[in-house]
Amino acid sequence: MGIAAGAAVAAILVVLDLGLYGLFDVDYALRILPALSRGLTATLGLVVIVIPLGFLLGFAFGWGRTSHNGVLRWFSTSYVEFFRSMPPIVLIVFTYLITLALLAGNERFDATELAPAVSIVALAAHSGAYQAEIVRAGILSVPESQREAAEAIGMTREQIMYNVTLPQMFRVSLPALGNEFASVIKDTSLLATVSILELTFIGVNLVSTLIQRGGNPDLVFVVWIEIAALYFVLTFAVSRILHTVERRYRVPGLEAPQL
Amino acid sequence: MIAAKGVHKWFGTLHVLKGVDLTVEKGDVLVIVGPSGSGKSTLLRCLNLLVIPDEGDILIDGVKVNDPKVRPEWVRQQVGMVFQSFNLFTHLTALENVVIGLRKVKRMPRADAERIALRELERVGLADKAEAYPAQLSGGQQQRVAIARALALNPKAVLFDEPTSALDPESIREVLGVMMKLADEGMTMVVVTHEMGFAKTVADEVLFMADGQILERGTPGELFAHPRTDRARAFVSQVLG
Numbered sequence: 001m002g003i004a005a006g007a008a009v010a011a012i013l014v015v016l017d018l019g020l021y022g023l024f025d026v027d028y029a030l031r032i033l034p035a036l037s038r039g040l041t042a043t044l045g046l047v048v049i050v051i052p053l054g055f056l057l058g059f060a061f062g063w064g065r066t067s068h069n070g071v072l073r074w075f076s077t078s079y080v081e082f083f084r085s086m087p088p089i090v091l092i093v094f095t096y097l098i099t100l101a102l103l104a105g106n107e108r109f110d111a112t113e114l115a116p117a118v119s120i121v122a123l124a125a126h127s128g129a130y131q132a133e134i135v136r137a138g139i140l141s142v143p144e145s146q147r148e149a150a151e152a153i154g155m156t157r158e159q160i161m162y163n164v165t166l167p168q169m170f171r172v173s174l175p176a177l178g179n180e181f182a183s184v185i186k187d188t189s190l191l192a193t194v195s196i197l198e199l200t201f202i203g204v205n206l207v208s209t210l211i212q213r214g215g216n217p218d219l220v221f222v223v224w225i226e227i228a229a230l231y232f233v234l235t236f237a238v239s240r241i242l243h244t245v246e247r248r249y250r251v252p253g254l255e256a257p258q259l
Numbered sequence: 260m261i262a263a264k265g266v267h268k269w270f271g272t273l274h275v276l277k278g279v280d281l282t283v284e285k286g287d288v289l290v291i292v293g294p295s296g297s298g299k300s301t302l303l304r305c306l307n308l309l310v311i312p313d314e315g316d317i318l319i320d321g322v323k324v325n326d327p328k329v330r331p332e333w334v335r336q337q338v339g340m341v342f343q344s345f346n347l348f349t350h351l352t353a354l355e356n357v358v359i360g361l362r363k364v365k366r367m368p369r370a371d372a373e374r375i376a377l378r379e380l381e382r383v384g385l386a387d388k389a390e391a392y393p394a395q396l397s398g399g400q401q402q403r404v405a406i407a408r409a410l411a412l413n414p415k416a417v418l419f420d421e422p423t424s425a426l427d428p429e430s431i432r433e434v435l436g437v438m439m440k441l442a443d444e445g446m447t448m449v450v451v452t453h454e455m456g457f458a459k460t461v462a463d464e465v466l467f468m469a470d471g472q473i474l475e476r477g478t479p480g481e482l483f484a485h486p487r488t489d490r491a492r493a494f495v496s497q498v499l500g
């Protein structure tokens with residue numbers, strides 16, 4: 001139902017543009033839809049890699065930042081500070097260039113294939129830094145007295161982590177994580193700079209083909225409206241899924257801060 | 260049953276426990292009183308090894324338990340604890356709060372754990388609140404669930420750290436009622452409290468603590484009626500008066 005609502009809003013946006021410009025060429029829109037759908041599928045694939053990978057990194061380093069171990073804390077903090085202070089596009093391009101340079105003259109790996117793949121990891125590392133902060137805040141939101149009560153009934157450190165800290169942290173962090181996931185979806189478009197064939201890259205290609213072939217420049221709008229609608233649908237769907245999870249696990253007294 | 264022998268504890272340079280001795284026999288109720296900051300909570304936490312003594316021994320049934328060979332988790336199963344601020348697990352219902360120890364610590368199958376948990380909730384008069392979350396319960400109800408959570412593990416003794424200090428008069432009565440019933444049933448209890456009425460009715464022995472030491476000990480009659488030290492006298496007149 002949420003997805004349907006999202007599609008409806010997207011459709012309204014499209015119709016509005018149609019009214020405003022009187023240039024929505026439905027034929028052309030349908031003709032480029034298969035190509036853009038392939039782009040959407042690729043973007044979805046990126047999202048499915050970057051979000052879990054970023055979450056793992058975020059979880060590890062967020063936990064590390066709250067650790068009693070000074071070395072672990074220092075390392076985790078450095079990670080977060082470094083990746084948060086870089087624009088993701090810079091990270092992506094740098095990673096790409098460095099991988100290319102490292103693989104120059106290497107016969108076993110195809111640098112042009114491997115470099116974009118490694119850039120995907122760079123984006124995950126960037127998101128991981130943000131997710132680490134969310135995880136850290138979540139952990140800190142669980143009062144020490146909760147862990148103490150668990151200790152007092154004889155639970156081990158691991159049991160306390162799985163049964164007390166994590167479930168509470170997770171509930172408090174969900175809205176912030178949802179925000180970050182939406183951010184990641186949109187940031188995958190930056191991977192177009194290293195020639196990954198995702199939605200934005202395919203859109204840009206369609207536009208340049210259009211221009212090269214001397215097509216109607218107004219059709220550029222159609223391409224971008226369609227791209228916008230597809231991103232919207234994807235982001236909206238993810239946001240609805242998270243909202244459902246949030247509702248499913250809602251507990252009185254542990255309401256997550258509304259964003 | 261539980262004993263502390265010459266227990267010292269430092270927090271940094273702060274000497275919080277300065278050689279404390281105590282013994283609680285099976286079925287006895289020991290009440291600890293004393294001014295704020297005298298080390299009552301720290302002493303209680305030493306008894307279930309939430310705080311590890313720097314010097315001295317904690318004995319359970321004559322066995323030294325502050326020993327690397329003894330798992331502190333095992334000790335905490337033997338000695339339950341009830342906190343001033345209840346500390347129920349916020350994300351779990353009353354029933355699940357009691358079940359979790361049985362499942363995770365005692366590794367009991369769910370059906371058995373739920374049966375025992377319900378029995379314990381009945382014991383504190385809260386079977387009808389089994390599905391409520393802590394935020395939906397009054398302070399007194401939360402504290403009774405916390406007592407049920409401690410009792411469910413079938414401990415040899417239960418420690419209470421000012422269990423009624425955060426409660427309104429009505430809730431204080433509820434919780435003290437449950438504690439008195441427990442004492443009647445022969446539960447071994449160590450209670451830090453300023454509820455002199457409770458101490459007078461159920462305590463077998465009262466300890467007066469000040470500055471990390473036990474200054475006086477005796478039956479509630481002796482200690483409250485005829486305190487020997489100036490500090491105890493001042494404290495008693497302040498609390499009773």
Ligand SMILES: Nc1ncnc2c1ncn2[C@@H]1O[C@H](COP(=O)(O)OP(=O)(O)OP(=O)(O)O)[C@@H](O)[C@H]1O
Pocket residue numbers: 270273275293294295296297298299300301302
């Ligand atoms: N974890 C800790 N780290 C450092 N200092 C502590 C710690 N726990 C307690 N203290 C200090 O030890 C002293 C004794 O504290 P404790 O909580 O045992 O006193 P108390 O008798 O229970 O007091 P109250 O009646 O206020 O609960 C206090 O000065 C307290 O600040």
Ligand SMILES: [Mg+2]
Pocket residue numbers: 299300301420421
């Ligand atoms: Mg205290």
